[in-house]
Amino acid sequence: MSNYSSHPQFFVSVDCIVFGFNKGSLQVLIHQRPYSPGFGEMSLIGGFVEKEESIDISARRILKEFTGLDSVYMKQLATFGEVERDPGERVISILYYVLINVDKYDNNLSEIHNAKWVDVNTIPNLCFDHNKMVEMARTSLGAAIKVEPIAKYLLPKYFTLSHLQALHESIFNTPIDKRNFRRSIAEKDYIKATDMIDKDSSKRGATLYTFD
Amino acid sequence: MSNYSSHPQFFVSVDCIVFGFNKGSLQVLIHQRPYSPGFGEMSLIGGFVEKEESIDISARRILKEFTGLDSVYMKQLATFGEVERDPGERVISILYYVLINVDKYDNNLSEIHNAKWVDVNTIPNLCFDHNKMVEMARTSLGAAIKVEPIAKYLLPKYFTLSHLQALHESIFNTPIDKRNFRRSIAEKDYIKATDMIDKDSSKRGATLYTFD
DNA sequence: TCAAAAGTGTTAAGTTTACACCCATGA
């Protein structure tokens, strides 16, 4: 049998950068910490890994708690293990980023958790190393969205190309040429036009698209 | 003060995929496990994170133990936290890949640790999820080497373009056109020709190049 | 009737790929 008992054990936490696309821009869910250390400071959502729970399952449990959502798109990014990174006790933290459809977010939970959505381009000061984590996640999301159909998890089932473009512009924080953008989308076989028209966001009406 | 004590603690280990470039191909350092679980099976090198030691420092300590080298190029890749991944006890493992110059590797350590170098394209069965880890590392190394001057850490100070090409071919496990390869290298400003000639690997002699 | 968002093509620049022969030298 194994004998690992000469080695120390550590608290392990999961931190999640929850991205949502709201009012034309990419936002991140943060909340005010209700406990020390960092009491009252703004923080990513997170929690501790429990016994008999894989780190992925742990992330899902924490997300359920903070968003009310059961199945979300999650991707592990990195692990932070500096000895002093949490000023309370030593905690090794595993970072995930998470994509959710804000229409399904349970707004009641904002009050319970003192949570709010903030624009990814104007993130306030967060506790510990959390600002660094957000930048890392945004870079990674940018690389992924060029190549994988993950915008699906941020958008409603049907969306206009202007919405999709606003999402990309928000992630890269830069304007994109409309014609080039539409061509690049037309080349992706996982995004399809429907025969529905959205009349809410323009007078003329815009074709609604969907994934797959 | 913090009160984390209601949460469980875990063993945390570091696993390292040590890459070296030897005899024209990319190799990985593995060793035979001298303890259970997995006794006698081949394994990546690794060890436990200790108290007051950041995970990066932990990786450096373990590398020193297995290679004799103090400063190596290291990159954190991912963390594995399935409950049953280690059949002994639950261990959360943080994966790094590491690039070393095999000329500086202390060969005496191979005997002490039952270690050996194996070609990245013919890795034997390794214990636990270690084969999966190697594939992940190779993919990540491939993406990085196209863009960053990290071949520096695998090669001697002076090298021929044929050596560098062999390294790329080994990483991608595919032949590369010599003229196209040389053009792409000429465009990188961090690789420079010297006025030295290598007479060892060809009769005619080949220009030696170096990083920066 | 006009403001606001939808929609649509072409050209130039740059990048990537495919491809074959001569050179210098030691054995």
Added chain:
DNA sequence: TCATGGGTGTAAACTTAACACTTTTGA
């Protein structure tokens, strides 16, 4: 003299970037 690895250029295909006007319709 010949086998071995070193070294070199060009054309076609493809990808990316830059750029402006017309359409529809509700207010």
